[in-house]
Amino acid sequence: MRRALELAARGIGQVSPSPLVGCVIASRDGDIVGEGFYLYEQLRHAETIALEHAGELARGATAYISLEPHSHHGRTPPCTETLIRAGIARVVASIEDPNPLVSGKGFADLRAAGVEVQTGTLEREAARLNEAYVHSLRNARPFVHLKLASSLDGKIATRTGDSRWITGEESRARVHELRHLYDAILIGAGTAIADDPLLTDRSGKPRRRQLLRVVLDQKLCLSPESQLGKTARDYPTLVFASESADDSAASALAKRGVEVLRDASGGRNLESVLRELGARSIQSVLIEGGAHVAGAFLDSRLVDKVSFFIAPVIIGGRDAPASIGGLGAEKIADTINLQDIEVNRHGRDIEVTGYILQG
Ligand SMILES: NC(=O)c1ccc[n+]([C@@H]2O[C@H](COP(=O)([O-])OP(=O)(O)OC[C@H]3O[C@@H](n4cnc5c(N)ncnc54)[C@H](OP(=O)(O)O)[C@@H]3O)[C@@H](O)[C@H]2O)c1
Numbered sequence: 111m112r113r114a115l116e117l118a119a120r121g122i123g124q125v126s127p128s129p130l131v132g133c134v135i136a137s138r139d140g141d142i143v144g145e146g147f148y149l150y151e152q153l154r155h156a157e158t159i160a161l162e163h164a165g166e167l168a169r170g171a172t173a174y175i176s177l178e179p180h181s182h183h184g185r186t187p188p189c190t191e192t193l194i195r196a197g198i199a200r201v202v203a204s205i206e207d208p209n210p211l212v213s214g215k216g217f218a219d220l221r222a223a224g225v226e227v228q229t230g231t232l233e234r235e236a237a238r239l240n241e242a243y244v245h246s247l248r249n250a251r252p253f254v255h256l257k258l259a260s261s262l263d264g265k266i267a268t269r270t271g272d273s274r275w276i277t278g279e280e281s282r283a284r285v286h287e288l289r290h291l292y293d294a295i296l297i298g299a300g301t302a303i304a305d306d307p308l309l310t311d312r313s314g315k316p317r318r319r320q321l322l323r324v325v326l327d328q329k330l331c332l333s334p335e336s337q338l339g340k341t342a343r344d345y346p347t348l349v350f351a352s353e354s355a356d357d358s359a360a361s362a363l364a365k366r367g368v369e370v371l372r373d374a375s376g377g378r379n380l381e382s383v384l385r386e387l388g389a390r391s392i393q394s395v396l397i398e399g400g401a402h403v404a405g406a407f408l409d410s411r412l413v414d415k416v417s418f419f420i421a422p423v424i425i426g427g428r429d430a431p432a433s434i435g436g437l438g439a440e441k442i443a444d445t446i447n448l449q450d451i452e453v454n455r456h457g458r459d460i461e462v463t464g465y466i467l468q469g
Contacts, residue, residue: 122290126318130239135164143164170197171200178205200226206229261423263425265426284419285398294324322348351372353373400431402436
């Protein structure tokens with residue numbers, strides 16, 4: 111199963127909005143006779159590819175699959191039928207597919223055909239690998255990961271607004287790896303103006319869909335001459351603005367290829383922002399600040415995972431902005447807690463990543 115998960119991970123950046131899937135066929139003697147993983151564009155599922163490799167050796171063999179095989183006719187015929195036809199005797203799967211078209215039905219069809227089914231192997235690792243897919247289907251909204259870089263004293267810029275660069279080159283390279291995992295990247299108008307970022311995935315790895323760049327900019331302050339504006343024909347860019355935002359600003363941005371979406375809340379209703387992104391098959395969003403937007407998402411309890419990159423520098427100053435704005439907690443008992451925390455070093459910086467403990 112570890113090998114199946116490794117194979118599944120080769121599809122990162124190339125499967126969304128489908129799940130990452132890897133499959134290994136092990137013969138009755140325990141030899142690996144087939145391997146496969148899923149890529150959206152190649153259409154064929156991991157199981158089909160692995161079974162083709164295995165050929166006749168699939169008869170009586172075990173299929174290790176990182177996700178429940180699907181049992182319905184979608185873009186491809188049901189994988190359960192392919193496994194049954196190939197003579198697979200046993201299926202070992204990590205997790206159930208939360209897709210309501212599949213959930214539990216894949217396993218039931220296999221069992222009904224006399225295939226032995228075992229589930230839950232490396233369940234945690236498999237759920238992590240597909241966390242965006244699983245989350246977006248279970249909660250009907252994209253998975254939200256907040257990433258921030260701060261000084262040791264929790265500042266994201268100096269009192270004059272200078273923020274480049276707090277963290278080192280190694281952390282910034284890691285951020286491109288992170289961007290590669292996400293379907294969209296989101297910032298507030300303050301960051302768009304102060305930093306004039308490009309917000310592209312420069313990991314150098316292939317991706318099926320361009321990273322969607324999203325700016326919450328009620329008054330349409332984003333300049334058409336900004337990096338985002340100038341590159342909007344090459345990299346999709348969506349701005350949430352209020353209904354009363356200036357028409358000429360909207361048309362100047364639209365001429366550059368920026369999509370301006372007006373709504374009554376001007377992007378302040380974060381649930382509806384996420385709903386809109388979900389409707390565009392965006393499964394996962396990386397929020398890259400600044401403090402106001404990070405605070406608003408945390409206050410609304412719409413963040414699932416956080417990564418803080420902390421540099422061993424002290425910015426100081428009462429007027430230097432802290433990494434999280436918004437309302438924040440009233441009492442220590444109300445603070446947001448993390449679980450499953452990982453701590454990594456990138457050069458001189460420390461990355462603390464964890465999942466928000468809901469409830
Ligand atoms: N170190 C880091 O990781 C990092 C990351 C990003 C930014 N920064 C720094 O942070 C500073 C910018 O921070 P910031 O807090 O001013 O910027 P921000 O959060 O990016 O933008 C604030 C603006 O976003 C808009 N907005 C949209 N939805 C909002 C909501 N729900 N709640 C509040 N505001 C919302 C508001 O403008 P409208 O009213 O016009 O919509 C608000 O003025 C800059 O100095 C930048 O360099 C640092």
